[in-house]
Amino acid sequence: MKSSLFLFFLLLSVYQCAASAVEITTTSVPNGTVGTAYSAVIKASGGCTPYKWSISSGELPNGITAKASANSVDLDLDGTPTKSEKYSFTASVTDCGEHVARKSYTLTIQASAEHVVSLKWNASTSKDVAGYNVYRGPDGVKWTKINEGLIAATDYDDSSISNGSTYYYSATTVNIYGEESKKTGSVKVYVP
Secondary structure, three states: OHHHHHHHHHHHHHHHHHHOOOEEOOOOOOOEEOOOOEEEEEEEEOOOOOOEEEEEEEOOOOOEEEEEOOOOOEEEEEEOOOOOEEEEEEEEEEOOOOOEEEEEEEEEEEOOOOOOEEEEOOOOOOOOEEEEEEEEEOOOOOOEEOOOOOEOOOEEEEOOOOOOEEEEEEEEEEEOOOOEOOOOOOEEEEEO
């Protein structure tokens, strides 16, 4: 009786894995600018984890690398592009059941920024404010601080952006003790 019960659980596991095929849900990645930190996330869902990621054809821009996230659900693209050019590549993900999904992307690296995003926010009401930090991300989840030092004013111009890209912004307050607040709600900006 024990062996048939084990077989039932084994069949149930196989059925659950096959019930939902793995798919890449990210439809596009943002463009970049030479010499400016780049970050993008390609997400997958369905199938069974852990996933295995690869760039199955084409190439990433010089200076950008691809690495699976700690939970393997995302493929993180990070780095600083070094060459202005248009790149095409295909990302592939394989789930634990050996099902494969692929999606092709085009990514343009510009020589320099052509637009500026001007950000403004309300001042903190705390008495011990030392300044502010501004964060930018490709998806409103993964963030990179974009200011070098604390910002004393309540505005910031981001000129390290690329045409045809969507960015998310958030800010924090830092007090005189170096403690940083939680991030504000994010703001989504599309750069034409």
